[in-house]
Amino acid sequence: MSRPTINCDLFVIGSGMAGMAAALFAAGRGINTVQAGMSSELAYASGLLDLMAVHPVRESRIWDDPWAGIDALIRDIPDHPYAHIEKADIRQALDEFMAFLNSAGLPYKADTDHNSRVITSVGTVKPTYCVPGSIWNVVRALQEKQPCLLVDFRGLKGFSARQIKEMLRENWPSLQTARFSFPSHAPELYTEHMARELEKPEICEKLAEKIFPYVEDARVVGLPAVLGITRTEEVVSNMEKFLNVPVFEIPTMPPSVPGMRLKRIFETGLPKLGVKPLLQQKVRYVKSSKSTGDLIFEVGPSDSRTTVCAKGVILASGRFFGKGLYSDRNSVYETIFNLPVHQPDTRSLWHRKDLFDTRGHLISRAGLETDEFLRPIDKSGRPAYNTLFAAGSVLAHQDWMRMKCGAGLAIATASHAVNSFLKIKSSLS
Ligand SMILES: Cc1cc2nc3c(=O)[nH]c(=O)nc-3n(C[C@H](O)[C@H](O)[C@H](O)COP(=O)(O)OP(=O)(O)OC[C@H]3O[C@@H](n4cnc5c(N)ncnc54)[C@H](O)[C@@H]3O)c2cc1C
Structure with a gap:
């Protein structure tokens, strides 16, 4: 043959x-x-x-x-x-x-003469060049030390809002944290599964309803990077509408949804x-x-x-x-x-x-x-x-x-x- x-x-x-x-x-x-x-x-x-x-x-x-x-x-x-x-x-x-x-619908942003600073899932500050649009809001929020609510999820391994807050205590004193159950039921949480679920408007809305009462005077909300895989811009925009403040993602441990x-x-x-x-x-x-x-x-x-x-x-x-x-x-x-x-x-x-x-x-x-x-x-x-x-x-x-x-x-x-x-x-x- x-x-x-x-x-x-x-x-x-x-x-x-x-x-x-x-x-x-x-x-x-x-x-x-x-x-x-x-x-x-x-x-x-x-x-x-x-x-x-x-x-x-x-x-x-x-x-x-x-x-x-x-x-x-x-x-x-x-x-x-x-x-x-x-x-x-x-x-x-x-x-x-x-x-x-x-x-292709996956916008990235950069300050083309400077590195921008973002935060990592272990609470360190990382200088980098191009940042996914879904992460970009953290650059200004961190720079201005804006009041911020950091969210994590029961059962999501390797991502603790409290640990991030603890690590960033000096760099970003105005962080608050809140932990939620993810609105769709699964025995274990995986970031890819969460991202796909959040592409369903009803799941995104359910999550936003849980988070909203905790936003209080936060001017920005940070979540693990799970805001959609194929329609991230839409999921981020929906979440921002529901919460009425800008949101940003924090890259999780591998395998990583932004990757x-x-x-x-x-x-x-x-x-x-x-x-x-x-x-x-x-x-x-x-x-x-x-x-x-x-x-x-x-x-x-x-x-x-x-x-x-x-x-x-x-x-x-x-x-x-x-x-x-x-x-x-x-x-x-x-x-x-x-x-x-x-x-x-x-x-x-x-x-x-x-x-x-x-x-x-x-x-x-x-x-x-x-x-x-x-x-x-x-x-x-x-x-x-x-x-x-x-x-x-x-x-x-x-x-x-x-x-x-x-x-x-x-x-x-x-x-x-x-x-x-x-x-x-x-x-x-
Ligand atoms: C956990 C992690 C976090 C990272 N974070 C960042 C970050 O924050 N910022 C950043 O800039 N970069 C980051 N990177 C690195 C970056 O994304 C790239 O992975 C890195 O630059 C290397 O890419 P590469 O294409 O050279 O190699 P690889 O990604 O290793 O790709 C090699 C390719 O060659 C193929 N190949 C090899 N041999 C054969 C063969 N015989 N036949 C066919 N195919 C073959 C492999 O299958 C694979 O597709 C990260 C990487 C990892 C693993």
Whole structure:
């Protein structure tokens, strides 16, 4: 039986933040694109889009101006992936990404010259760049220390309004809390289920009726991020009408509803832009065509395998969770092309003794080294393949979790990789 073969200009490997962004930018530039990927970090992510907030990590220095933070970062770590990208191009990529989300009904907001401060489910204050519209009201409320009612739910694990209040005692003294039973009955509460239930106007109204008597002189109400998955704007607006004050969401522990919203928007939106998805399909083998130089992949399970033949590839396969990197007892490997991975010389250097060491762990900076076009390099320092580019957390010399640059890095490098593909392709033709 012959296998289906798909010919395309660009094959994006990965359906996390970087893969989705790469597919979006490629479709926006009219590139015939196929995308494969399995589960990613997207559904676990907070939904906040960090650009650059902490550097140097050992000093936990926080940057209000992410662009100045990027300048300092590149000065100190000239191999950081941001060093390959002009700041104007990073801005452009973020603007394009936000424009897509806005047009898809998931608006994001940013003060484009400053990081904004939001609160987390453990009661810390987090600087970030782009904020979902449903969270945005907290930025001003926190800044002005507005009287605020924080709501939580009996049976919802990992989210305690009282704990948040306790942690924020000094930063935000005017917080009050109230706990409610969720209006629709379920033995255990899960955020995704709650979000879907709150899309039913009668459930939203029932909840608002419970909360309303507690609002009193609060000027804003904060809830865990459960205000809808597919119709968040509508649910937030209904809740605000019922309560007669602005509301905001606080991202919960993973899996996180704001992350699920992003995943859904991309999975439904990208095919409409012409991206051919091969989602939940693993890329198994790759070879290079001697005659055309194209890269040829075998994708999917053995009983329904697809061959993908691509002029260019963006590898957005993530780190250990995404399975772009793999480690045994001795070494870290790249899983699809077996590319060289920049990593500490010995395993004993992977982790520092103290798990919470403020400098982080060297293993977190392992990954692919590239040229200025984001082409992974081979052992001789030359591009491993002419038209193979890498984006997102698979790249070396960054520790997105500690530097607080996860989504920004994914989006900016995805955009740069797509632009590089177009440049290299035109130079080859
Ligand atoms: C709990 C959590 C909270 C976060 N919070 C924030 C936050 O507050 N702010 C922020 O900016 N960022 C946050 N992030 C990070 C951010 O959302 C991204 O997850 C991160 O930038 C990495 O994205 P990525 O696309 O590079 O990798 P991943 O999300 O790991 O995606 C890798 C993709 O490659 C695919 N893949 C790998 N190998 C193959 C193969 N052989 N065949 C097919 N597909 C393959 C995987 O299936 C997956 O789809 C958070 C992440 C997590 C986990």
